Amino acid sequence: MPLPFKHLTSTKQLTRVDTEEILRVAAEMQTVRTKGKSDLLKGKVLASLFYEPSTRTRLSFETAMLRLGGDVLTAEGIQFSSLYKGETIEDTMEMVGQYADIIAMRHPDQGSAEKAASASKVPFINAGDGPGQHPTQALLDLYTINDEMGKVDSLKIAMVGDLRYGRTVHSLSYLLGLYNNISFTLISPQELTMPEKVTSFFKEKNISYEEHDDIAAGLDADILYMTRVQQERFADKSEYERLKLKYILSAKHLKDKKVTVMHPLPRVGEISTDVDALPNAAYFRQAGNGVPVRMALLAMLLGKA
Ligand code: NCD
Numbered sequence: 284m285p286l287p288f289k290h291l292t293s294t295k296q297l298t299r300v301d302t303e304e305i306l307r308v309a310a311e312m313q314t315v316r317t318k319g320k321s322d323l324l325k326g327k328v329l330a331s332l333f334y335e336p337s338t339r340t341r342l343s344f345e346t347a348m349l350r351l352g353g354d355v356l357t358a359e360g361i362q363f364s365s366l367y368k369g370e371t372i373e374d375t376m377e378m379v380g381q382y383a384d385i386i387a388m389r390h391p392d393q394g395s396a397e398k399a400a401s402a403s404k405v406p407f408i409n410a411g412d413g414p415g416q417h418p419t420q421a422l423l424d425l426y427t428i429n430d431e432m433g434k435v436d437s438l439k440i441a442m443v444g445d446l447r448y449g450r451t452v453h454s455l456s457y458l459l460g461l462y463n464n465i466s467f468t469l470i471s472p473q474e475l476t477m478p479e480k481v482t483s484f485f486k487e488k489n490i491s492y493e494e495h496d497d498i499a500a501g502l503d504a505d506i507l508y509m510t511r512v513q514q515e516r517f518a519d520k521s522e523y524e525r526l527k528l529k530y531i532l533s534a535k536h537l538k539d540k541k542v543t544v545m546h547p548l549p550r551v552g553e554i555s556t557d558v559d560a561l562p563n564a565a566y567f568r569q570a571g572n573g574v575p576v577r578m579a580l581l582a583m584l585l586g587k588a
Contacts, residue, residue, distance in 0.1 A: 286583050290400035290407040293416045294454040299461040302425065305579055308588050309426055312578035316350055323587050324353035330383035332375075333410070334361040334390045335515075339548060340410050340420065343573035344387045347581055350574070356383055361391070373402035380404045385585055387419075391515070406584040414448040414516055420547055421454035423576040427569040428506060431543050435459070441468040441501025441542075443530055444510035444553060446477040451547040452510060456481045460488050467492040468501050472529050474522070475512070498530045502540050507532070509546040509553055509566075528552050537563050545569050 284304050288296055297305075315321045329348040333341050345355045361367050366375060372390070376399050379386055388399055389410040396409035396416065411417040429435050440459060442452045446469055456477070459465045467485065469477050469492055476494060485492045493500070501507050509532055517523040532544065534557040546554055546566040558564050582588040 285586060285588075289584070290403065291418050291580065291584065292396040292400045292407070292409040292412075294418045294421045294458040295416075297418075297458065297461070302422070302458065302461060305422055305576070305583065306426055306429060308579035308583060309422075309572075309575045312575040312582070316575055316578065320350055320352060322352035323582055324348065324351035324585060327353040327384045327585055327587075328356060328382065329353055329581065330356045330358070330379045330386045332358045332364075332379065332386065332388040332390075334359075334364065334366060334388070335411065335413075337389055337410070339570050339573060340389065340417075343570075344408075344410065344419075344577050344581075347574050347577035351578055351582060353581070372398045375399075376402040376407070377404070385581060408580060408584065411450055414450055414453075414513070416454045417450040417547075418454050418458075419573070419577060419580060420451045421458045422580070423573045424451070424455050424508070424545065424547070424569065425458055426576050427545060427565060427572050428543075430572070431565050431568075432505060435462045435465075437464040438462075438506060439466050439468065439504040440506045440508065441470060441504035442477075442508045442510070443470040443498055443501055443532075445475045445512040445526075446471045446510070447475040448513035448516040449510040452508065453478070453481055455508070457484060460484060460490055465490060468504055469494045470496065470498055470501050470530070472496055472526055474526060498532065498536065502536055502542055504542055507542045507544050509544065509550070511546075511549060511551050511553060531555060532558060534558055534561060537561055 385406045387408045387410045393413040393415035396412040400407045512527045533555040543565050544563045
């Protein structure tokens with residue numbers, strides 16, 4: 284079934300049917316990936332435009348395209364691009380669309396993805412727009428939850444850390460809102476609580492959520508989704524220094540706990556390395572799931588799945 288949209292900028296545009304179809308194709312891609320290389324996207328070119336730092340997202344988009352037999356063009360760092368010279372995002376899209384068949388872009392400004400999509404003649408994927416959205420991360424998070432737990436409905440999800448600026452928790456909240464009987468425990472310092480755009484969505488959909496500032500509130504959930512305090516969004520660096528390590532999850536918190544620990548990565552101290560060897564730790568498997576999920580999205584948006 285083809286997706287009913289050309290561009291992916293936000294998880295708010297997804298229905299449960301779309302989401303389940305993406306997860307289904309991603310599971311097939313996992314098999315394709317273990318078998319080696321496919322030529323499904325042979326002759327197609329991905330432009331990978333990362334105007335903000337990225338390792339996992341960029342590499343997993345690029346390897347996804349290469350594993351499907353496609354090719355990749357890369358641009359990194361705003362200072363090396365025409366945007367830095369004052370080119371508008373719309374003009375950049377017009378131009379890149381002449382070179383590539385599909386575009387993935389990360390940009391520091393919230394809203395940049397919508398602007399880019401509205402100007403793009405080829406399928407466009409948001410790979411993170413400032414503190415806005417990161418829909419492909421949310422889809423790989425959902426794929427991971429389903430894979431680790433065997434279901435998504437009726438789970439208790441605790442989200443910890445920088446809920447204000449963390450785009451991954453925004454996108455994932457909307458996506459989980461498509462499932463039944465999910466409840467959220469939102470754990471953050473006062474300064475970094477979940478934005479109103481998300482809590483009003485919870486209220487509108489009658490989704491149960493509680494706000495706390497102690498990590499203990501999340502240790503009996505099904506999923507404990509840790510996040511990094513987003514240093515790059517702070518105008519006041521002393522404020523960042525004060526808040527950065529409010530939550531440090533270590534093995535002693537997880538003694539006798541079944542909760543599955545996720546993190547979009549990179550971690551910068553908020554999960555100690557003594558958690559890595561515990562069965563609770565799912566974050567490296569989660570990062571690996573970025574490949575089949577992005578393979579699925581590239582193939583589906585190019586009409587080849
Ligand atoms: C996240 C991002 O860039 O929003 N990382 C990622 O895509 N894996 C989270 C982060 O940078 O903290």
